[in-house]
Amino acid sequence: METAMMKTSRLIRNPNMSIGIVLALFLAGVTFFGGAFVPHDPFQIDMNNRLQGMSSEHLLGTDQLGRDVFSRIIYGAKLTIGLGMFAIVMAICIGVPIGLLSGYIGGKIDAFFMRIIDGILAFPDFILAIAIAGMLGPSLTNIIIAIVLVRWIVYARVVRGLVLAEKEKEYVLVSKVSNSSSFKTIRMHLLPQVMPDIIVMAAIDVGKVILLISALSYIGLGAQPPIPEWGAMLNDGRGYFQVVPSLMIYPGLAIMLTVLCCNLLGDGLKSYFDIRKGRDGL
Amino acid sequence: MNESLLSIQDLYIKIKAGEKTLLRNVHIEVNKGEIVGLIGESGSGKSLTARAIMGLLPHGMNINGRILFKNSDLVKISTEEHRQLLGNEIGMIFQDYRGSFTPFIKIGKQMVETICTHQKVRKKEAQNIALQVLDEMGLDSKRVYLSYPFQLSGGQLQRASIATAISLKPSLLICDEMTTALDVMNGEKVLHYIDKVRKETGCAVLMITHDLAQAYKRTDRMYVMNQGEIVEEGLPEQIRCHHQHPYTKKLCSCLLALPGETLVTERVISV
Amino acid sequence: MSLVVEGLFKQYSKQVQALNHISFRVNEGECIGIVGESGSGKSTLGRILLGLETYKEGSITYHGKTIAPRKRSDLRQFRKSVQMVFQDSTSTLNPKLPIWKSLLEPLDNFKEITPSFLKVEGLTRKEIAQELLEIVGLDKEMVDRYPGELSGGQKQRVSIARAISIEPSLLVCDEPTASLDVTVQVQILRLLKELQKKTNMTILFISHDIRAVSFLCDKVMVLKDGSIVDQFELSEIYDEGRHPYTKALIQAASIE
Numbered sequence: 107m108e109t110a111m112m113k114t115s116r117l118i119r120n121p122n123m124s125i126g127i128v129l130a131l132f133l134a135g136v137t138f139f140g141g142a143f144v145p146h147d148p149f150q151i152d153m154n155n156r157l158q159g160m161s162s163e164h165l166l167g168t169d170q171l172g173r174d175v176f177s178r179i180i181y182g183a184k185l186t187i188g189l190g191m192f193a194i195v196m197a198i199c200i201g202v203p204i205g206l207l208s209g210y211i212g213g214k215i216d217a218f219f220m221r222i223i224d225g226i227l228a229f230p231d232f233i234l235a236i237a238i239a240g241m242l243g244p245s246l247t248n249i250i251i252a253i254v255l256v257r258w259i260v261y262a263r264v265v266r267g268l269v270l271a272e273k274e275k276e277y278v279l280v281s282k283v284s285n286s287s288s289f290k291t292i293r294m295h296l297l298p299q300v301m302p303d304i305i306v307m308a309a310i311d312v313g314k315v316i317l318l319i320s321a322l323s324y325i326g327l328g329a330q331p332p333i334p335e336w337g338a339m340l341n342d343g344r345g346y347f348q349v350v351p352s353l354m355i356y357p358g359l360a361i362m363l364t365v366l367c368c369n370l371l372g373d374g375l376k377s378y379f380d381i382r383k384g385r386d387g388l
Numbered sequence: 389m390n391e392s393l394l395s396i397q398d399l400y401i402k403i404k405a406g407e408k409t410l411l412r413n414v415h416i417e418v419n420k421g422e423i424v425g426l427i428g429e430s431g432s433g434k435s436l437t438a439r440a441i442m443g444l445l446p447h448g449m450n451i452n453g454r455i456l457f458k459n460s461d462l463v464k465i466s467t468e469e470h471r472q473l474l475g476n477e478i479g480m481i482f483q484d485y486r487g488s489f490t491p492f493i494k495i496g497k498q499m500v501e502t503i504c505t506h507q508k509v510r511k512k513e514a515q516n517i518a519l520q521v522l523d524e525m526g527l528d529s530k531r532v533y534l535s536y537p538f539q540l541s542g543g544q545l546q547r548a549s550i551a552t553a554i555s556l557k558p559s560l561l562i563c564d565e566m567t568t569a570l571d572v573m574n575g576e577k578v579l580h581y582i583d584k585v586r587k588e589t590g591c592a593v594l595m596i597t598h599d600l601a602q603a604y605k606r607t608d609r610m611y612v613m614n615q616g617e618i619v620e621e622g623l624p625e626q627i628r629c630h631h632q633h634p635y636t637k638k639l640c641s642c643l644l645a646l647p648g649e650t651l652v653t654e655r656v657i658s659v
Numbered sequence: 660m661s662l663v664v665e666g667l668f669k670q671y672s673k674q675v676q677a678l679n680h681i682s683f684r685v686n687e688g689e690c691i692g693i694v695g696e697s698g699s700g701k702s703t704l705g706r707i708l709l710g711l712e713t714y715k716e717g718s719i720t721y722h723g724k725t726i727a728p729r730k731r732s733d734l735r736q737f738r739k740s741v742q743m744v745f746q747d748s749t750s751t752l753n754p755k756l757p758i759w760k761s762l763l764e765p766l767d768n769f770k771e772i773t774p775s776f777l778k779v780e781g782l783t784r785k786e787i788a789q790e791l792l793e794i795v796g797l798d799k800e801m802v803d804r805y806p807g808e809l810s811g812g813q814k815q816r817v818s819i820a821r822a823i824s825i826e827p828s829l830l831v832c833d834e835p836t837a838s839l840d841v842t843v844q845v846q847i848l849r850l851l852k853e854l855q856k857k858t859n860m861t862i863l864f865i866s867h868d869i870r871a872v873s874f875l876c877d878k879v880m881v882l883k884d885g886s887i888v889d890q891f892e893l894s895e896i897y898d899e900g901r902h903p904y905t906k907a908l909i910q911a912a913s914i915e
Contacts (some may be wrong), residue, residue: 109691202789244764275750276745276746276747276750276751277750277751277752277753277761279711279743279745280743280751280764280818280821281764282711283709283710283711283738283741283742283743284742284764284765284768284821284825285735285738285739285765285768286764286768287732290768294753294756294760294764295753295756298755298756299753299755378858406910427840429840429842471754490758541698544725571696571697571867572696572867572868572869572907572908572911572912573696573907573911574696574697575911576910576911597843598840599841599911600841600914601870601913601914604914605913605914607742628914638842639841640841641845642841642842643841643870644848644870644871645664645870645874646847646869646870646873646874646896646909646912646913647873647893647894647896647897648897649913649914
């Protein structure tokens with residue numbers, strides 16, 4: 107058996123993964139401790155210092171209301187990244203059990219969930235999220251609900267597919283023959299099999315969801331001013347893009363960096379688990 | 389008929405990195421029109437030998453020695469020449485019959501394509517050849533010709549792939565565990581037709597298998613391979629009843645007897 | 660009569676008849692070989708006996724009790740005394756679980772059973788697993804390993820240990836040696852024979868290898884296209900009255 111240290115070293119040896127991890131650590135630091143180093147109150151309006159450029163006092167300048175952009179981006183990290191992860195966790199909590207049940211038990215339960223999923227999948231998820239958020243009214247809570255409602259499907263479908271492939275394997279049959287309850291068989295044999303795929307998907311999905319939150323905030327359905335969510339900041343800066351492009355560039359860069367980090371982590375984890383799978387197959 | 393067709397001499401195969409020797413000092417002779425068995429367990433190097441003959445060794449392996457086929461050394465010739473030989477002179481049949489045909493193209497079309505790439509014949513002639521060899525394999529030639537691979541059973545597919553191989557009239561047929569994925573009856577049928585083809589066309593067969601019963605019954609001579617070395621060779625009765633090497637003994641003792649069947653007369657010798 | 664199957668009928672679709680009104684009886688402690696080619700319905704029979712598949716007509720009675728498909732309480736009682744060993748040694752164990760966890764699954768589900776060949780008192784679960792491994796001739800140390808580190812024969816031994824852990828009175832083996840090397844096949848067959856003698860369990864041995872069947876079994880049943888075409892004691896294997904298909908099977912396996 108591999109020791110934990112060998113595992114870690116193999117994980118880090120992948121260049122994608124190591125860059126991803128460095129980025130993730132950086133972002134986590136900013137998210138958790140950034141608040142302590144913020145030079146200014148992100149909500150403090152200072153009309154005398156509107157639309158300032160970079161300076162020692164305002165590292166990334168100020169926005170149209172004189173608020174410090176640097177502070178707002180740091181503060182926004184907590185919001186954007188935190189909400190993105192929260193949405194994914196919720197989606198997994200709903201999607202994975204449904205996928206497991208649907209795949210393992212099949213029959214009417216499967217047909218029922220699959221029809222719902224097919225129905226929802228008929229719409230592009232962004233449009234659907236807009237529709238749901240629009241119906242519920244613009245607020246951060248509502249777009250999170252909208253995103254969870256759209257994203258759980260992906261997990262349910264993937265898990266169902268994996269379970270369908272796995273449940274005819276002989277160890278699952280043996281488990282049945284040993285009189286294990288369906289719940290036990292799922293927990294003992296099927297859940298561990300689908301976990302790696304879920305983790306990889308989730309890592310990449312966090313990036314997607316952050317984009318989605320930002321996009322929804324950008325079109326005004328999500329975070330409402332003065333909340334410094336990155337998408338909302340982009341929206342704020344829109345009117346001044348010609349004069350002070352940095353108002354849009356910095357939040358945009360922040361989003362890009364986060365999404366990049368998620369994708370790198372996802373890719374790295376994927377190749378890590380693929381190697382493991384190959385080894386198990388020997 | 390004692391003319392040598394394939395002669396493997398002092399064959400060594402090593403992994404470049406690590407200097408691990410996979411095949412050591414392998415000698416195999418196949419004469420014209422002969423069925424030669426190569427038996428051993430998985431991992432003994434049987435399939436590697438076949439791949440060496442076919443020039444299909446994976447990267448990172450060093451090959452030493454001579455593989456003489458009709459007086460040309462297969463170790464030295466270029467990949468291009470090797471490719472010429474494959475199909476035309478040497479046919480190969482694999483264990484996994486599902487892999488021998490592309491799933492989405494009708495079998496007849498694939499056979500015609502194979503025949504046309506290797507031999508200078510027109511499409512019409514190729515079709516006739518294909519139908520004829522399918523007939524020879526005891527298949528309903530018209531139906532098989534128009535079928536997709538998934539519409540046939542394993543035994544039928546394996547016979548179709550043999551048909552494809554012999555349509556090119558090779559002088560050597562290498563069968564790598566070709567009956568392993570089939571059950572006894574289908575395997576028997578496939579072997580029956582291999583025997584028939586051999587008698588009709590005089591092509592030699594190198595039969596790689598781990599099934600001792602088959603090897604005893606079907607081969608003219610057999611080689612026993614263990615851990616990359618040929619440990620014993622001889623006529624089937626010799627291997628069965630008068631084997632010398634401990635490994636051969638172990639292997640032979642693993643063939644379970646049918647009721648009332650004597651497999652080994654070894655006790656007589658030891659007394 | 661411990662196991663009685665009457666008129667068992669199973670159809671996958673109109674064209675595909677898996678089992679065509681099969682009836683047979685098995686006595687306590689017997690070893691029955693079920694021989695047939697692929698597609699003869701022999702694996703389906705095994706799966707139905709274990710309640711992994713349902714059937715349309717017919718009945719299965721075990722020790723006088725009828726086993727209805729889809730009735731969970733019946734199945735539980737039945738599975739207490741019936742276990743199965745499967746064909747593919749690569750997928751018979753969950754690759755993500757250490758051996759001992761896989762091994763103890765049946766015992767965990769039937770807490771009331773204490774195998775008579777083990778003195779369980781005072782043993783931890785891992786130690787029980789170690790004892791089980793020793794019974795099938797494996798090293799104690801293997802309990803902590805993962806299936807990926809075991810050879811095919813070792814995995815098959817583990818799955819046999821798992822099957823016999825609740826002391827079933829009926830063991831169904833579906834081609835347990837088909838995926839193994841010749842030398843390993845014999846070892847597994849010897850193990851099964853030895854265990855059968857020790858525990859006096861009934862074995863249904865499904866195989867296409869008539870040599871393996873005649874090594875292990877006292878009675879043979881030949882299945883073809885979902886029907887039983889021949890049924891005989893091993894000693895009568897060369898009788899004139901054998902079905903032509905049986906004769907063909909023997910001929911195919913013989914070395915002359």
